[in-house]
Amino acid sequence: MSASFKTIALFSRPQTDGLDGRILDEIDAWLSQRGIQVITQTSRSVRLIQAAGHRADLALVVGGDGTMLGVARTLAPLHVPVVGINRGRLGFITDIPLTDWQSALTAILDGQYAIEERTLIEAQAWRGERQLFNARALNDVVISRSSRAGMIEIEVSVDGLYMYSPRADGLIVATPTGSTAYALSVGGPLMHPSLRGFVLAPVAPQSLSNRPILLPDSCTVELTIHHGRHARLNCDMQTFSELEEGDRVTLRRSRDASRFLHPPGYSYYATLRSKLNWHEIPGLEPRRG
Incomplete structure (x- = not known):
C-alpha cells in the first residue's frame, strides 16, 4: 500500500x-x-x-x-x-x-x-448590510427566476465597474469545472480546468446580443436584482437562497480549491x-x- x-x-x-x-x-x-x-x-x-x-x-x-x-x-x-x-x-x-x-x-x-486543483467560487448574498447566504460552488452559481414570475433584470458589475443589466430567465457564473455543465447548455464555452477564469452566461436573454463572456477569476463580480420577485440563488444546485429586488450577490474565487486525484x-x-x-x-x- x-x-x-x-x-x-x-x-x-x-x-x-x-x-x-x-x-x-x-x-x-x-x-x-x-x-x-x-x-x-x-x-x-x-x-x-x-x-x-x-x-x-x-x-x-x-x-x-x-x-x-x-x-x-x-x-x-x-x-x-x-x-x-x-x-x-x-x-x-x-x-x-x-x-x-x-x-x-x-x-x-x-x-x-496525478492531482489537479479545481477552482471554487465563494458566493455571498446581501440584503442591505445583512448577509443572507454564504456558500461555495465547484460547478456554478446561478440566479434564476421563479416559476411563478417572468424574466428578471440583474445589474452586473465587475470590480466595481458597471458591465450591463440583462433581462433573462437567469444568469450563470461557472468555474472551468462547471463550464461543461449548465453553462454549456446555454452556449457557454468549454474551459480547460487549469485556466483561471469564470464563465458569465445569461439564460434565455431577451436580447440575443447578450452572449457568454469569460472573466478573470481574480475579479469580484456583483449581481444586483433590479427587477424580478422571488428570484432564487443556488450553488451547484445543492444550496439555495431566495432573493428579492434590491438584494445583491458578490462572487469571487475561493481561497480554497478542491483537489481531484486522477x-x-x-x-x-x-x-x-x-x-x-x-x-x-x-x-x-x-x-x-
Missing part, C-alpha cells in the same frame, strides 16, 4: 440509481485487506462529511457527479484529495468506471496518480470525447489519450 493513504473515507448515497450496497462492501473489504482503515459515510450532512474528512488521507466517492460535487466542495478547506468511481448518469468528474475500480485503485495505492491514463480531452459524444474520423482507428 502507499504510505500516503493510510485512511480512506468512502462516500456514497444509498439512493443513487443502480448503486448496489454490495459494491460498497466489496470496496471496503478490498481496501481493508490492504491494511487501509476505511471510514464509510453515506450521509449528505456537511458536518458528518467534514468529520470523515478530518480523519482521512483520501476521499473515495462512489456515485455520480452530484455526490462528487458535494464531497469535493465540503472537503476543499481540508485539502483532502478526492477521486470518484462513477455510478451516476454522465460521470464528468467521476473518472473511474465501476468495472475498472480494482485496477484503478491498485495503481493509485501504488503511487500512480488515475493513470486520465485525459481531459478523452473525457470530452466520451461524455460529449465527439466522433472519431470515420475509417480510422480511435486514438488513445
